[in-house]
Amino acid sequence: MAERRVRPPGGVRYIGGALLFVVSLTQVKSNSLLKYCAVFTALATFVLVWMGGLVTSHGAGLAVPDWPNTYGYNLFFFPVSKWIGGIFYEHTHRLVASVVGFLTSILALWLFGRPARPVLRWAGAVFVAAGIGLCAKFPAHTAENLLLTGIGLAALVAGFFWPNCEPSAKWLRVLGAVAFFTVVAQGVLGGLRVTRVNDQLGIFHATLAQLFFLLLCSIALFQTNFWRRLPVEAETDFRHFRPFFVLTTALILGQLALGATMRHQHAGLSIPDFPTAYGKIWPDTDAAAIARYNQNRLEVMGYNPITAFQVELQMVHRLMALLILMAVGACAWRAWRYLGRGHWLTRFSLAWLGLVLAQVFLGAATIWTGKSADVATAHVACGALCLATGGLASILSCRLLTAPAARVRLAANDEITTLPPSSAMPAK
Amino acid sequence: MKRVLLSLTVVVLAGLLQRASAADVSGKVTLKGTPPPEKTIAFDDTCSKLHPTVATTRHYVVGQDNGLANVFVYISKGLEGKKFTPPTQGIEINQEGCNYQPYVSGVMVGQPVIIKNSDPLMHNIHAMPKADGNTEFNFAQPNQGDVNDSKWVSCIKSPEVLVKLKCDVHPWMFAYVGVQDHPFFAVTDKDGNFKIANVPAGKYTLTAYHLKAHGTKPGESQEITVADSPVTANFTVEVPAAQ
Numbered sequence: 016m017a018e019r020r021v022r023p024p025g026g027v028r029y030i031g032g033a034l035l036f037v038v039s040l041t042q043v044k045s046n047s048l049l050k051y052c053a054v055f056t057a058l059a060t061f062v063l064v065w066m067g068g069l070v071t072s073h074g075a076g077l078a079v080p081d082w083p084n085t086y087g088y089n090l091f092f093f094p095v096s097k098w099i100g101g102i103f104y105e106h107t108h109r110l111v112a113s114v115v116g117f118l119t120s121i122l123a124l125w126l127f128g129r130p131a132r133p134v135l136r137w138a139g140a141v142f143v144a145a146g147i148g149l150c151a152k153f154p155a156h157t158a159e160n161l162l163l164t165g166i167g168l169a170a171l172v173a174g175f176f177w178p179n180c181e182p183s184a185k186w187l188r189v190l191g192a193v194a195f196f197t198v199v200a201q202g203v204l205g206g207l208r209v210t211r212v213n214d215q216l217g218i219f220h221a222t223l224a225q226l227f228f229l230l231l232c233s234i235a236l237f238q239t240n241f242w243r244r245l246p247v248e249a250e251t252d253f254r255h256f257r258p259f260f261v262l263t264t265a266l267i268l269g270q271l272a273l274g275a276t277m278r279h280q281h282a283g284l285s286i287p288d289f290p291t292a293y294g295k296i297w298p299d300t301d302a303a304a305i306a307r308y309n310q311n312r313l314e315v316m317g318y319n320p321i322t323a324f325q326v327e328l329q330m331v332h333r334l335m336a337l338l339i340l341m342a343v344g345a346c347a348w349r350a351w352r353y354l355g356r357g358h359w360l361t362r363f364s365l366a367w368l369g370l371v372l373a374q375v376f377l378g379a380a381t382i383w384t385g386k387s388a389d390v391a392t393a394h395v396a397c398g399a400l401c402l403a404t405g406g407l408a409s410i411l412s413c414r415l416l417t418a419p420a421a422r423v424r425l426a427a428n429d430e431i432t433t434l435p436p437s438s439a440m441p442a443k
Numbered sequence: 444m445k446r447v448l449l450s451l452t453v454v455v456l457a458g459l460l461q462r463a464s465a466a467d468v469s470g471k472v473t474l475k476g477t478p479p480p481e482k483t484i485a486f487d488d489t490c491s492k493l494h495p496t497v498a499t500t501r502h503y504v505v506g507q508d509n510g511l512a513n514v515f516v517y518i519s520k521g522l523e524g525k526k527f528t529p530p531t532q533g534i535e536i537n538q539e540g541c542n543y544q545p546y547v548s549g550v551m552v553g554q555p556v557i558i559k560n561s562d563p564l565m566h567n568i569h570a571m572p573k574a575d576g577n578t579e580f581n582f583a584q585p586n587q588g589d590v591n592d593s594k595w596v597s598c599i600k601s602p603e604v605l606v607k608l609k610c611d612v613h614p615w616m617f618a619y620v621g622v623q624d625h626p627f628f629a630v631t632d633k634d635g636n637f638k639i640a641n642v643p644a645g646k647y648t649l650t651a652y653h654l655k656a657h658g659t660k661p662g663e664s665q666e667i668t669v670a671d672s673p674v675t676a677n678f679t680v681e682v683p684a685a686q
Contacts, residue, residue, distance in 0.1 A: 073614065074611060074614040075611050075612070075614070076611065077567065077569050077581050077611040078567060078611035078612045079567070079583075080567045080569070080581040080582050080583045081583065086565065086583050086585045087583075087585070097565060097585070099487070099489050099564060099565065099612065100487055100489070100490075100565075100612040100613050100614075101611045101612040101613070101614060102565060102612050105611075209581075212569070212579045212580065212581050302659070305659055306657075306658045306659045306660045307658075307683060307684075309658035309659050310655060310656065310657070310658040310683035311683060311685060313479055313481075313482060313500065313502055313655075314500075315482050315484055315485075315500055315615050316614045316615060317607065317609040317610075317614060317615070317616065317617030319571070319607075320658060320659055
């Protein structure tokens, strides 16, 4: 008679699996898993940027008037039944922001490797002590204090099971620390934007979000084998590419800041038509024209009246879009011409061009749909992808410039120079 | 005794004189032209249950004989340097059926505005003043029956036409409050009529401002002279030409 194997219940299997995973992490001696953590954090940040776009597109930035609480509740204990209207967008944005903050903390600590263990243990112990102390002192806030204690306990336990790998390079650890402090600053900025009812802070919050996303994408890139192999693969002098990529990326960042400024004016569409602007190539912006534009707006949402500044801002945004499209096109063309169609940087540049084209279309669609929230949000998210792609292309071109093979340039050569393969380079 | 009688006589005479030297200013604001059709508000699930009928925007509310409602009429010149005590009785702005009632109202600087939530759901009240001295504010009224009568007075301290109130939870909800440092203002009723009571004798500029018809323009103005008898001042507001 065959022996019947008894399977443990589902819950036990999951807990057992989780424990096994944690124990296996303690055995991790290399940073091989770190890249997945970095990629996942970058993806979560992209989702967060998307949700931030939803918040402004739905005009829900101040739907939750308090911070760090939500309508007096602790963020994590706010009842789901109350996630209505604009509250849904703002509250879920805050929740996902917490997740990104948590993931960024893990990523930053992981970059520090084994030495993070005592830090975690001490921080955990302090949190546990603070949580218990606050429970005794403020019994009315037991839930919050227990949450603090729980976080401390998790950190304390993690301090014993943290990956046992070597610290990453110093510059990577610095980047991790910068990411950590940026996410904290970003959370505080978002909170102050709410409590101080300040739109300017919202502009900084939105722009910093884009930079933070680029930073996390960069950290993820630095963990890949592709990045590590780059120096030995370098066969081309990229000095003529670097300024193109860097300047174009800077233009995109400026464009995103412009977009954030437009969104945080809460004035809806300051120009309702495209490609014309109030039926003209350049709209009138005198006082009478602005008065006429406002009189003719029959908005359902509670938008602010538009001003001449906002009309001009959108025109600059359009011109910048055209300039960026041409600049990215020029990057792709140069890469194609000098590196060939099959080179990874050419393909990367073509993908970048595709993203920028999609972004231009989404910008136009935002106007054609009367600033439909979903389209406007997709425009924000695609902008983040354009910046990240340009930023990574810039970093890669800079990296290649400093690669050992690329350092050997032909003297006094002003044109793009294709160097012999690194294997054929003379030994130093 | 003589002194008391004399004082009483002076007070009564002063009162009578003051009464005699003030008059009501009334009139009608008429809309000229055909306004564009209002847009239907697409309520979300929770609000549509509270609002069984179709609701629209309230850009041009036109009544009998083209009378235009929601016009803020106020004395814009002629009262400089005079001080007036704000009424202690406040006006009410109610959040009801996921809309503000009334849409346009007027208040004196220092007069309470009682903000009330009659809906069984959460609203936030976000005031967006522009004038110097006024502070933007945003607070929550999560429960039905929540009332606040102090926030407005603590934040709105300067005259402004018009301060916007909005709900960020329900972005179609907005209302406007005209703020003056004197009590001589009114909002036109559904048929465009208004009445400003007990305006002291003198020469004034009376202004009628409609949010949509005037936009960033200051509104329509006319000179009036108030003496002993009631004054009638009518306004005609034109629908702006399409761009």
